[in-house]
Amino acid sequence: MKKMIVIQISALLLISGGVGGMLLFTDVYEEVQSNIVLILCLSCLKLEVSTIKEFTFETANNEPHPDFVLDNLTDGPVFLHYSEKACPGCDIMYPIIKQFFNVEFEKNEMFYEMVNYENSNVSYIYTNIDYSSEEMRDSLLIYDKDHVHGLPMFSVVTLGYDRGIVRPHYASVYGTLGFDNDKERITLLTELMQESIDMYNQNWEGYNPNQ
């Protein structure tokens, strides 16, 4: 009997010490909250987001566009690629995007490159939410147009004409884009990029990032 009590108390002390220590001295609580609880798991849902390729002016959470997007918009459209470490959909899309923009980078790093797409400058920004700054992570909520909170997410920010002024105009698509083959995914991305470049070329002369 005494042996059992010793085992029970030791196990309880060890475990509660472990949980308490993790909560006090590590960021595991924040990691679980921001990467599991607040991010919609499309794999758990067995669902894909219904892809609507639609541009809008209003940000998803009514916050202003982040500076890093506004600054890059002076050179061309901005393509934002959001991903996370443990995400099957992200793993499907990662090689497709790399091939699409002809860029090379590691999945678990942040990445930025000005790419030449169809003779136009496009700022390609890759954000893995497990390895990125707060500003980059927060931008996920700014461009989460359909309030999905799911990954992967791809946003194209371009310029549009809105009631007399040129403003950032963006579209967001999610997951594996609603298709089960790479050909259709690339077609959708091509259409999205073409549309954003056309809009940019029509409006860039009127753009003032400080407006």
Place this chain on the structure above:
Amino acid sequence: MKFQMKRLLSQILIFFSANLGAFGLKTGFCYPFFYCHSCPASTSACPLKAIENSVYNVKDNGIAWKLLFYPILILGFFGTLTGRAICGWACPIGLLQRGTGRIARKLKKYPVIQKLGQHKIEPSLRYIKYFVFIIFVIITSALIGFIFTDICPIGFLTGTIPTLILYPGKFVPNPFFWVALVIFILFLVLIFTVERGWCRYFCPIGAFLAPFNKISILNISVDTEKCIHCNACSEECPMGIDVPNMRRDPECILCGKCINVCPKSCITFERK
């Protein structure tokens, strides 16, 4: 208040607290029971998903030790204190099976069901849950991908169905949807035909908590000297345990139904 009413109240209260996400409460804890964080109202993370994330694609990502130990320690804490009482007193899927168990109990009177329940293979089937936990939650996540997550019937019940109802037209089925639907239908058939069928045979969290029954502070003990072997306890047990001969049985969910029916009051909760 009657003992089983207290248990029902505990299950209902915990069900509501698990869904406080509907009011904006989203925490960084893991549930110590089975509930999907993709449920629009969830407050915490599914412990299995945290474990899966920690070992996902281990070749490229390595093991996220923090994320692996966090749900294990949370489950271990409750396991050491109460063993599988979490299954009987807290788990929302246990609450669901409490409802479906009434039908399963009625069906048990049919000879075919009775025969199946008493088949010699039945005790071996209880090992499936350990297999599901090790193979489908840990090994496949590490080497292939989220197989369990893709087909999980609890995720389908608490995540997929509410999401499709709340956001019509926003989502479309992914390739695993139809497989998951078939598994979900089989899950429903199981819980309506076998009392606590999910807990008995398939629940990976039950599998994780089961060994803790051997050392838990709270357990159920039987005074074998007072026992008259009327077998009322075993007939009442939702987990199909041979109660008079059990000693810290890994299958026991500490629901206390055996305590209620014992005519000699020789079954009690024990705190040691």
